Amino acid sequence: MNNSSDDSYTLDDARDEIGILRRVTDDVVEVIRTAADEEVLEYLIEEEKLDVIHDGKRGLGRVRRAVLESTLASDRLKRVVSLRGDETPEEILVPRDVRRNAKVALEAGKPVVLYGPTGTGKTTFAKQLARETGIGYALNTATPSWTPSDIIGGISPDYTGQSLSYRTKLGCVSEAVQRARRFDVEYGVILDEITRADISKIFGPLYTAIENPHQTIFETDEGETIELDERVNIICTMNMSDRTVNELDNAITRRFAMIELDEYEEDKRRQLFKDWITSHVTDQTDLDENEILRLFERDYEGINHGHEATSQGAIMRFGPMHYRDVAVFLGVGCRDGGEYEYDQTDAVGQAFRTYIVPRLLNSAAFPQVERIAEHYRALNGEFEEFDLSPAAELAERELEQERRQMGSYE
Incomplete structure (x- = not known):
């Protein structure tokens, strides 16, 4: 050369x-x-x-x-x-105050927790926030088996030699610190779905480090000490479908900025639905895209705000992102050669049975299960051009099981 x-x-x-x-x-x-x-x-x-x-x-x-x-x-x-290969959408759809509050908190040196009901785009916004405030990021999804070692670091067996030995292994936050130092850049670390782990247990050492940022939290085999670095942005997501902020250990609410993602502005939510229908349904199926849009809107409104046909209020908080899966299912299932090419109206109910109803039931208490069943019976009667009975029947079966368990099945 x-x-x-x-x-x-x-x-x-x-x-x-x-x-x-x-x-x-x-x-x-x-x-x-x-x-x-x-x-x-x-x-x-x-x-x-x-x-x-x-x-x-x-x-x-x-x-x-x-x-x-x-x-x-x-x-x-x-x-x-x-960010090569990162397919995170460029357009940020969360409310403006959510975006501003999250950015200000990170600029002030506070880790952020994005919390809210399922389907509100917490993970997507976490990635967008990390992209906007740093050079790159790492996404880590919590599991029930997580320990402080997954966050800070610990000792790990090394089987590469002729005999068993042990080496230090960085946790995800320590790795982010090391990368920010090495390349002298701001770097994001996303801890996704932290409610799947024992928060008090895994964050114990991190709480101490947040209070004392110059304290060493880990030391590698090479003698490199790891302390929290102001160039590292810690962004967590938390699904609040089965708990409230008041039920959290107050250690996290004292040390993290708690940013709620809940309702999307109506025009942005509607545009999301339109975009998904246009991308996946319009050219792939014979379904009426306007009726699909109306169904998405009616289902979302009924779950989040109530349904006049059932004279009931809101069932639960439920985000709009779930409906993208329905649109994709319809596009794949109803296209030429698809499983539902000749049964497209049936595909709609099956899509809701597969993606919407199970996610609702997963977070529902008994009174909510009753209302979910009633909600889908009403929708099935309203949208005669679609067969929504599979969704209604799934909710009915869950209701029967709940009644059996409560000893009130007749």
């Missing part, structure tokens, strides 16, 4: 040797390190996409690492390589 000077690699050099650079990873890394200016990096990454060729569609490979380490690379270019 040749370059036009002993000190730097120019854009002309890169263009002359692009054939070699497309094949040899070591040469690409060296060019990035010795580039004359950012124009060289932009050519390699944005025009030629050499990071995709050598590192794959996503992930932190050698080429992307070299860009992040380069003093010539702008934050914009670092975002390009950090």
Whole structure:
């Protein structure tokens, strides 16, 4: 590999040797390190996409690492390589005050908890927030087996040698700190669905670190100490379908900014429904898109605000994002050659039976189960062009089981 000077690699050099650079990873890394200016990096990454060729569609490979380490690379270019392959929607649909409050909290150095009912787009907004406030992010979904080691770090067995040994292993927050330090960037770490884990247990050491940010929370085998870093934005999501903020350990509400996601503005919610129907239903099926839109609206309103046909109030809080799954199901099932190509009106009820009713029942107490069943009986009567009986029947069966368990089945 040749370059036009002993000190730097120019854009002309890169263009002359692009054939070699497309094949040899070591040469690409060296060019990035010795580039004359950012124009060289932009050519390699944005025009030629050499990071995709050598590192794959996503992930932190050698080429992307070299860009992040380069003093010539702008934050914009670092975002390009950090977020390569990320399909998070660009448009932020949450209410304006939610977005502003979350950004201000992070700028003030507070970790954020995005909480609300299922289907309100908490995870999507968490990713958008991380993208907007940092160079990249890591998404980690909590499990019931999580311990403080998953957050901070711990000791892990190493089977690579001839005998068993133990090494330190970074937790997700410690990894984010290490990455922010190494590349001198703001970096986000998302802890998704934290209510699946024992919050008080997993966050214990983190609580202490938030109160004392200069305190060491972990030390690697190489002697590197990990402390919370102001460049790391911690963003959590929490499904509140079965608990309220008042039921949480007050340690988290004292140390985290609690940002609620609940109702979407009506015009934005309606636009979401329209977009999903246009993308998945309109060209793939013979279903009346206006009636599908009306069904989505009526179902959402009945669940969240009540249904005049049943003279009942709201059943529960339920987000609009669930209806995207219904639209996708209809598009796939009713397209040419699909399972419901010749039974498209039946597909609607099956989609609600598959994606909407189970999610409602999963969070419902007995009185709510009764109202869910009544709600879908009413919808089935209102929308005669669709067969919503599968959704209503599923709710009815759950109601019968609840009655048996309560000893009141007749």
